[in-house]
Amino acid sequence: MNAKKNNGFRAAFGNAFLGFDYAFRTERNLKIHFTVAVLVITAGALLKVSALEWAILMLTIGAVFVTEMINTAIEYTVDLASPEKHDLARKAKDVSAGAVLIIAASSVIIGLIIFLPKLIALF
Numbered sequence: 224m225n226a227k228k229n230n231g232f233r234a235a236f237g238n239a240f241l242g243f244d245y246a247f248r249t250e251r252n253l254k255i256h257f258t259v260a261v262l263v264i265t266a267g268a269l270l271k272v273s274a275l276e277w278a279i280l281m282l283t284i285g286a287v288f289v290t291e292m293i294n295t296a297i298e299y300t301v302d303l304a305s306p307e308k309h310d311l312a313r314k315a316k317d318v319s320a321g322a323v324l325i326i327a328a329s330s331v332i333i334g335l336i337i338f339l340p341k342l343i344a345l346f
């Protein structure tokens with residue numbers, strides 16, 4: 224019983240990892256987010272952001288990845304359900320892309336709030 228549960232847990236974890244790996248290899252936007260995340264983490268270390276600022280940055284990076292991956296999943300699902308052109312398919316993809324745009328804009332603002340004062344203080 225427990226071994227069965229463990230196998231189920233391992234399989235679910237493996238599937239989730241495969242999903243991330245597949246999305247990362249095929250989605251250009253995820254590679255861009257990854258590059259920006261590395262730059263933000265480097266800047267955070269160099270500019271010595273506080274523990275709370277680290278927490279906000281990590282949450283923001285996570286939110287961008289999660290939103291982009293859900294957007295990708297919605298695109299796959301829409302393509303499966305409606306390979307032909309359909310107004311609802313267009314709306315579903317546009318709303319999903321809008322969600323990515325909102326979190327991307329929010330993260331730029333969060334980045335400015337955290338890093339701008341520290342950069343200004345350098346000069």
Ligand SMILES: Nc1ncnc2c1ncn2[C@@H]1O[C@H](COP(=O)(O)OP(=O)(O)OP(=O)(O)O)[C@@H](O)[C@H]1O
Binds near residue numbers: 314
């Ligand atoms: N089946 C469809 N019916 C109607 N419009 C669609 C359909 N598929 C895509 N579109 C329109 O084309 C746009 C781009 O869709 P596409 O699937 O190419 O996403 P994408 O450009 O690959 O997105 P991303 O860059 O986030 O991966 C959608 O936002 C939507 O407006």
